[in-house]
Amino acid sequence: MQRLRVADYFFVKELPVVVISMPEQGAMAVHRHEFSELTIITAGTALHVTAEGRYPIAAGDVFFIPPDQPHGFADVRGLGLVNVLFLPKRLPEPTDELRRMAGWQALFESEPKYRDAQGFAGHLRLPPEELERVTTLVRELEAETRDYMKGGTVLVEALFTQLVVRLARSYGAHASPAGRRLLAVQKAIRHIEEKHAEAVELNVLAKKAGMSLSTFKRAFKAVTGTSPIDYLLQVRLARACHLLRDADTTVTEAALAAGFGDGNYFARQFRARMGCTPREWREKQATV
Structure with missing residues (x-):
């Protein structure tokens, strides 16, 4: 399996972000990369291929690919996309305020982790007007990353943070039913991870998710592929x-x-x- 390397994409050493616009993206074999990637589908349709399955994608879809997570594209039909490549270790740490945003947690933590368990159903899909706003911001980020200019690092970091915040907000505002389920279950997951050393009761977890106990158990299984107790x-x-x-x-x-x-x-x-x-x-x- 091909592994895309940092040295082949990040040519300006001062900049931790690279934007690659592909108005005509063809089929792409499953591959991995050393860097993190935000993919924004701007046109057409395709199947997003992972190590576990194939899932339909279309204009407005946004998803995060962590380093070394295999993925590719098949059955491509007029596919256009923008890849925002970034190096987390060279970017400022996300603030506590950003990390607390449910949309940020869903986009960068929960959805990639449980993507295959829920068949990609919980990913972010932007409506046309929001997709236009996001692509406008990405074009500005792309222009700033082409060549390094004085103050470029600060501006690129600021534009990237603005993009992340906008996407995080959009996750909550435009979540699909599966996305809303992910956001709800995520609250219980966070409670488990923070309070695992204490007594953790199912009714408390269900309350965190805002669900009845029976609904919560089904939702948790649908999102994670396992039970809350497991x-x-x-x-x-x-x-x-x-x-x-x-x-x-x-x-x-x-x-x-x-x-x-x-x-x-x-x-x-x-x-x-x-x-x-x-x-x-x-x-x-x-x-x-």
């Missing part, structure tokens, strides 16, 4: 693994800190998911 278990195990990397942390301490109140239950779940005991896992990591 997701909580995954988060706790991931946290335990992180803690076990520290040789000064005992297995019991790691289990308790991750939210497992019962050491035997922790050991059983760890072996079932990881294929070995916590101590064996730690020893393996020490040799890597």
